[in-house]
Amino acid sequence: MKENNHLPVFGIGPYLIGLIAIVSILAILLSLKKIIPNYPTNQIITAVLGIVLIICGVIFWSSAVLKSRIDNNIRNNQLVTTGIYSIVRHPIYAAFLYAITGFIVMANNLILLILPVIHLLILTLAMKRTEEKWLIDEYGDDYLNYSKKVNRFIPKVI
Template sequence: MKSKILVGLQFFIIFLMILPLGTKTQHLYLGSLILIFGIIIGLLALKEHKSGNFNIRPDIKENCELVTSGIYTYVRHPMYLSVLLSMFGLAVIYFTYYEFALLVILLITLLVKLFYEESLWKCHNPAYIEYLQKTKRLLPFVF
């Protein structure tokens, strides 16, 4: 149930951020560049998954495999990074306090989801503990 709530909240915030609400674009090129970079990270993450291994909810699927190759070598949660960068790009394009407030709420939601997912992986797969020591959560070499 917790997973469904977190995913629902995540998509609701993204929906609110996508609504321009009559604001003019401010920094179209910079925001678009950040948005595209976020999408590329997401595509790189999807590329590393075998069919049926990807899950939008933080729950651990039955028979899932821990992915540690490709972009997962540097970041444990590249899909979350992808979402955050893409939505940051939108916030730069529409550059309002409303957009940045939603971005902060999205960040908090994704961090809660991320920590919950990591707690499940620790119980599910002993190799995850070793993987924790080799990689960062969201930002390579930083966090």
């Protein structure tokens, strides 16, 4: 195996997350300007739920990047399945997805709630075609068995 034969530390993720963030910010701004129709809900509930999602995002990100030191594991070609990676396969993407969803929820407009569903679908397709394809090629059955036990972005409840 060649020394540089590892998943890039920065793959397509930052581009996807950046695009998702821009679309979400634009949608929130258009909602605030009443260009997108506003279908409000209970503002206290959306504020609390939004804050919880943002906090979950921060916890997932810090657990993946700071605690698990994923960048070192990528450089060393190590499949990480412990810590936050025992809960979700892509905690960094999940972190941004949760935080962005938190801000969308806090915008208090039911129509915007379609965005997290679209974001989840985009990230799922992107992961299947890029990182997960590489991980299957690199780690084979180890990754396939891991992926059967652990969801991509949303922890299993049962």
